[in-house]
Amino acid sequence: NAGVTQTPKFRVLKTGQSMTLLCAQDMNHEYMYWYRQDPGMGLRLIHYSVGEGTTAKGEVPDGYNVSRLKKQNFLLGLESAAPSQTSVYFCASTYGQGSEAFFGQGTRLTVV
């Protein structure tokens, strides 16, 4: 049982480049989340999804887009990367109320 898998694990981008982070879960979870983690800031919610075909903005959505075309996948896109988007990105999924969120292993992104 793979749980939550993020790809890639590491990436270096040049300013202005685009990329997509993939999150895949095999637990049939409805809810999926994308966070960024920066030193001293904890985990901040970027976007989330309450089901296939739905997305919503979190605390820090600017500069990111997401899609949930299939229930098991949640994609995070950066259209034009900026150095301020250098961070560790985590994906998580959950059934919903009363159940814990399961996390991917994280993606370390550096924008130079």
Added chain:
Amino acid sequence: AQKITQTQPGMFVQEKEAVTLDCTYDTSDQSYGLFWYKQPSSGEMIFLIYQGSYDEQNATEGRYSLNFQKARKSANLVISASQLGDSAMYFCAMRVPRGNNRLAFGKGNQVVVIP
């Protein structure tokens, strides 16, 4: 909006002693869930314990217990008999179903266990 506050500075704890990590939260909803996660230096997020807002008993999971004081909006984590492997960042989180099950995190508490 949900808000989680963890304000303790980094903590040093003697091995085998207990440590309490503070967490306060703010929500106007009556139904919510509280979680604690551990993040060791390797970076993965590890679920520790869950407390529902309607649960009357404090949650316990092995050496972890959650001191839930609803009126004070407090959900402190107690780790008993600390071990060297408990050295990590610890995050408190809250999810509110009425808020589309958004899962919000505090900024974390750093714990270092010393032998």
